Amino acid sequence: METRELRYFVAVAEELHFGRAAQRLTIAQPPLSRAIQQLERRLGVVLLHRTTRAIALTDAGAVLLREARLALEAVEAAERRTRRAAADRPGVVLATKAGASRELLSKLLDAYAAEPFAIDVEVMLCGPGEPEGLLRNGHADVALLHRPYDTTSGLDTEDLHTEQQVAVLPAGHPLSTRSHLSMAEITDLPDLPLPRWPRRDGSYPDGPGPQVRDHTQLTQLIALGRACALMPESVRAQLRDEHAIVPVPDAPAVTTVIAWPPHSRSKAVADLVRSATRL
Incomplete structure (x- = not known):
């Protein structure tokens, strides 16, 4: 398989639409369709279920999408590291x-x-x-x-280093004076939901917690009483008086x-x- 074919397939598999994939690749749609058909013939499998209304990945197509992303990522990594070595x-x-x-x-x-x-x-x-x-x-x-x-x-x-985790709460919260909290208690606070961090694709998991992207944003939301968080114990040195810390013994180190x-x-x-x- 050629990297060009893998890039073509990844675009179609992610868009699930030949027209949008062709536009993304800045090529015409007919050669894109022929390339995917040629790839299927070479592998001897059907990668896409095609109807007049929709496109869906087959089980084989889902496997190739996962493997193709890894392969293309490895090729791009090799290019970057090679250029950096020649700097x-x-x-x-x-x-x-x-x-x-x-x-x-x-x-x-x-x-x-x-x-x-x-x-x-x-x-x-x-x-x-x-x-x-x-x-x-x-x-x-x-x-x-x-x-x-x-x-x-x-x-x-x-x-290099292993540490326990603590709950970070807004100062003055009723639970801030506790000697410790459990994971069950932390994950079930209706007034202080846990934050939602973005996945690698940029999307957020479902849930009641606020969407956060960085540590500064999170600590400010906690101080405002909008969230709580589970963090490594070393975070103590970075927090201010508006935050409270309570150990969570059953949290994973x-x-x-x-x-x-x-x-x-x-x-x-x-x-x-x-x-x-x-x-």
């Missing part, structure tokens, strides 16, 4: 969630900068869930991720890991990982 000033790009692991990140950058072999580190501060995607698509060489919220399957990782692609042969990435594991 006049070599550097390493580290992605991390804004507002998370501040102390650890600061110590890591200082420790690495003190090494005689250190090169420039570009830090990409992003929203929740974004560092993993930036690492997988080649925009970043290494990332700080947080299990269980980030998925590390298919990546090489080293665990959060482990900060440093992650990188398993096929990476970058000396800079290896050196950065060694600096992190020595902290």
